Structure formats: C-alpha cells, structure tokens
Amino acid sequence: MKIKWLGHSSFIVESRDGTRIITDPFEAGSYDGAVGYDPIQDRADVVTISHDHADHNAVDTVDGEPEVVRGAEERSVSGIGIRGINTYHDENRGQDRGRNTIFVMEVDGIKVAHLGDLGHLLSAEEIRKLGQIDVLLAPVGGYYTIGPEEAKKVAEGLGAKIIIPMHYKTDALGFPIQPVDDFLRLMDDVERANSTTVEIDSDALPEEPRVVVLDYS
Numbered sequence: 001m002k003i004k005w006l007g008h009s010s011f012i013v014e015s016r017d018g019t020r021i022i023t024d025p026f027e028a029g030s031y032d033g034a035v036g037y038d039p040i041q042d043r044a045d046v047v048t049i050s051h052d053h054a055d056h057n058a059v060d061t062v063d064g065e066p067e068v069v070r071g072a073e074e075r076s077v078s079g080i081g082i083r084g085i086n087t088y089h090d091e092n093r094g095q096d097r098g099r100n101t102i103f104v105m106e107v108d109g110i111k112v113a114h115l116g117d118l119g120h121l122l123s124a125e126e127i128r129k130l131g132q133i134d135v136l137l138a139p140v141g142g143y144y145t146i147g148p149e150e151a152k153k154v155a156e157g158l159g160a161k162i163i164i165p166m167h168y169k170t171d172a173l174g175f176p177i178q179p180v181d182d183f184l185r186l187m188d189d190v191e192r193a194n195s196t197t198v199e200i201d202s203d204a205l206p207e208e209p210r211v212v213v214l215d216y217s
Contacts, residue, residue, distance in 0.1 A: 050116025141177030
C-alpha cells in the first residue's frame with residue numbers, strides 16, 4: 001500500500017492493485033486564500049468526506065468518476081471495506097462546528113483510520129468501535145481539531161503502529177494552528193520521509209509506534 005499526502009487532510013491511499021482512495025479533498029484557495037496548497041488534480045476510485053467544509057469536501061476537484069463516501073454506513077467500495085464512525089468537530093458534541101466522520105479502511109491487510117477533523121478525545125465506546133488501527137492519519141494542529149497532546153492520546157488508545165500527522169500549520173496554510181514539531185516533540189520514534197509518499201507493508205509494521213512525517217505535494 002502507498003500513502004501520498006496532498007496537503008492538509010487529503011491523502012491518496014493506493015492499494016496493491018491500483019485502487020485509489022482520496023480522503024477529504026480541499027478546495028485550493030478557499031477561506032480567502034488560507035488553503036494555499038496546489039489544486040488537486042489526481043484520479044481516484046473512491047473519495048471519503050469526513051464533513052462538509054470547503055477544506056475537506058471538494059469532490060469536484062478529483063479526476064475520474066469516484067464513488068463518494070459519507071457517513072457511518074459500513075460498505076465495500078471497489079473491493080475495499082470502509083466503515084465510518086460518527087464523532088464531532090468540537091468538544092461540545094457538534095454545537096460549535098458540527099459532526100465529523102472517522103473512516104476505517106482495510107487496504108492490503110492494513111487497517112487505516114482517517115480521523116477527519118476530530119475535535120475531542122475518543123470515548124471507550126468509540127475506541128471499541130474503531131478497533132486496533134495499524135496506520136493513523138491524525139490531525140495534530142489544534143484550534144479546530146485535537147492538538148498534539150490529544151493526538152498522542154488518541155494514537156495510544158487505538159494502538160496505532162504508524163501515525164502520519166495532518167491538519168497542521170505549514171507554509172501553504174494560513175490557519176492559526178500549531179506546526180507539526182509541537183506534536184513530534186511528544187513522540188519517541190519520528191521518521192521524516194523527505195517524500196510525499198510512503199509505502200507500507202502489512203508484514204513490516206513497527207512493533208512500537210512510529211511517526212512518519214510526509215512532505216505535501
């Protein structure tokens with residue numbers, strides 16, 4: 001399996017057979033130019049949308065005719081099992097920013113969870129529903145989502161072996177959120193890939209949690 005970071009909360013998760021999932025595609029230039037990543041011009045078979053904000057739901061930017069997945073229904077799409085878990089975008093049960101869906105995808109024998117704009121720590125019941133996760137795509141920037149400390153606790157609760165940070169301050173993003181280094185200081189095993197892409201094999205997952213930092217494309 002390959003994972004490529006497009007920027008913000010958007011990744012391409014590509015299976016061994018070439019099936020492509022794009023998570024939370026952003027609208028380049030949205031929020032008065034604060035979302036400064038290059039426009040998405042990639043093809044996908046599936047697009048997952050955690051919530052309907054412009055920096056997460058720009059389906060029309062994705063090439064091809066992807067099946068769009070929203071909500072908590074469990075389904076198989078293009079041969080990949082996908083299930084959603086309802087959560088919230090804030091600590092007040094959605095009263096401030098609405099709902100959020102966490103998606104768990106089983107790709108090449110690897111359980112990948114995309115947290116979307118999770119805004120709170122997970123309850124014991126939510127952790128039970130999610131189950132043990134191999135690869136966690138986690139927001140770490142705070143303010144609109146969980147921050148560094150909360151992201152670490154969520155990763156520990158899910159038993160994640162590989163954590164890929166997202167939704168943090170970069171040169172291309174004008175939101176008032178924290179940089180990735182604030183999260184990395186809390187973690188023991190950090191690998192900077194110096195690449196937009198990482199390849200992950202189910203037989204080679206680390207025994208202890210490892211953070212992999214990708215470059216945005």
